[in-house]
Amino acid sequence: MNAPLQPKLLSAFLHSNEIARLRDPDLNAARGLPASIYTDYDFFALEQKHLFPDVWVGIGFDIDVPLAGDAVPLEVGGLPLILCRDNEDRIQVLHNVCRHRATLVLESEKSGLKHFKCPYHGWVYDLDGRLLATPFWDGTSSAKRCPVAADSASLVPVRSGVWNHIVFVNLSGMASSLETYLADMQNELGHFDLESMELAHTESWEFDANWKLVMENWEVYHHVWVHQGVFDQMSEEVDMQTGNPCTDMIASNNCLMLRPNDFRKTSARPSSGLLPSMPHKKDAKDINKRSSIANAILPNVTASMGVVEFAPAVYTPIAPDKTLAKMAWFVPQGILGFEKYQPEVDKILERWLGPDRSITGRRGIRAQDHHCMELQQKARNSPVADDVRFSRTWESNVRYFQDWLVKRLEIAKA
Numbered sequence: 001m002n003a004p005l006q007p008k009l010l011s012a013f014l015h016s017n018e019i020a021r022l023r024d025p026d027l028n029a030a031r032g033l034p035a036s037i038y039t040d041y042d043f044f045a046l047e048q049k050h051l052f053p054d055v056w057v058g059i060g061f062d063i064d065v066p067l068a069g070d071a072v073p074l075e076v077g078g079l080p081l082i083l084c085r086d087n088e089d090r091i092q093v094l095h096n097v098c099r100h101r102a103t104l105v106l107e108s109e110k111s112g113l114k115h116f117k118c119p120y121h122g123w124v125y126d127l128d129g130r131l132l133a134t135p136f137w138d139g140t141s142s143a144k145r146c147p148v149a150a151d152s153a154s155l156v157p158v159r160s161g162v163w164n165h166i167v168f169v170n171l172s173g174m175a176s177s178l179e180t181y182l183a184d185m186q187n188e189l190g191h192f193d194l195e196s197m198e199l200a201h202t203e204s205w206e207f208d209a210n211w212k213l214v215m216e217n218w219e220v221y222h223h224v225w226v227h228q229g230v231f232d233q234m235s236e237e238v239d240m241q242t243g244n245p246c247t248d249m250i251a252s253n254n255c256l257m258l259r260p261n262d263f264r265k266t267s268a269r270p271s272s273g274l275l276p277s278m279p280h281k282k283d284a285k286d287i288n289k290r291s292s293i294a295n296a297i298l299p300n301v302t303a304s305m306g307v308v309e310f311a312p313a314v315y316t317p318i319a320p321d322k323t324l325a326k327m328a329w330f331v332p333q334g335i336l337g338f339e340k341y342q343p344e345v346d347k348i349l350e351r352w353l354g355p356d357r358s359i360t361g362r363r364g365i366r367a368q369d370h371h372c373m374e375l376q377q378k379a380r381n382s383p384v385a386d387d388v389r390f391s392r393t394w395e396s397n398v399r400y401f402q403d404w405l406v407k408r409l410e411i412a413k414a
Ligand code: FES
Pocket: 098, 099, 100, 101, 102, 103, 118, 119, 120, 121, 122, 123
């Protein structure tokens, strides 16, 4: 008889020498993760099994299910889930697995649901997952005489929470609280009232690159070359006299941030024109504090701040070379629906999506970034792609993320 297959652990992919090299105290001398970490299906399986279930992962937005009875199926770590809004107006995340014989209960996005009904034998669940009926289980049509106990056969809930419109889950149930996980980001952005902002636009699309390349894009070194028309001159990114970047690169716990340290030089924020400014919490102490404009919550959420827009995104790995992105743009209340403000809202969206508002049009920030990630992914099929390096001046966040990933996987057990 064959021995059972053991999932490979980190040591099967990374030699201790490579980990030591990644952690070289001199960032210029350090070397990044080898190409196989971005292309290998077994490594992808390791991440899906030992990274994504153990941390807080973004799955979408509360506005994906705006009304009671709205529900969408999705996957995290390869597991099928349901995101829905129940009849009490609460966000629920449930395992999308019928408790009879394990069929997907929700096949596609739905609205106006009163309950979930399994397509195989018609078992019925409330929108909070509680088992309501098991028709003809005992040969009769009466659901009341159902002998299956609801407390042992309801849809299994997933640990979840919402932070500023972003829905997070922790599949293992073992991570620290969501509040603790997000503490550094809350500290940075907590003075803004992001919760009160209204949805202006949303997009979702796939691109042909590994999910990690999104998190490794949390540096401003690429701005002038990739985002032509948005960031035009290197003098906007670096003080030409001192050689110091105009952005502080901040990495702590599960967060990466890019915080301008000289607003006179950075063009990162477009003119707000006529628009009302970003809302602040009533009890916010320092509303003028300089805060980060580009934020990443590891492993798969980004949260960008414009002068008047909050633009979070969630990235779901589909394969080593394929990622699904969902992005939303929120603006302060009192803007949407007013004709005089519409040109300003259009300007904001054009900056991200290009004038044709096409995510593949390559003329907006987001598509420009993803195009470069696709080029990186293709290059990683080469045998000479293992020797990647970091600039001490610009790319400390990139090394931080790679080390964060390695540390998470070092503790994984088969
Ligand atoms: S598998 Fe769902 S009712 Fe049978």
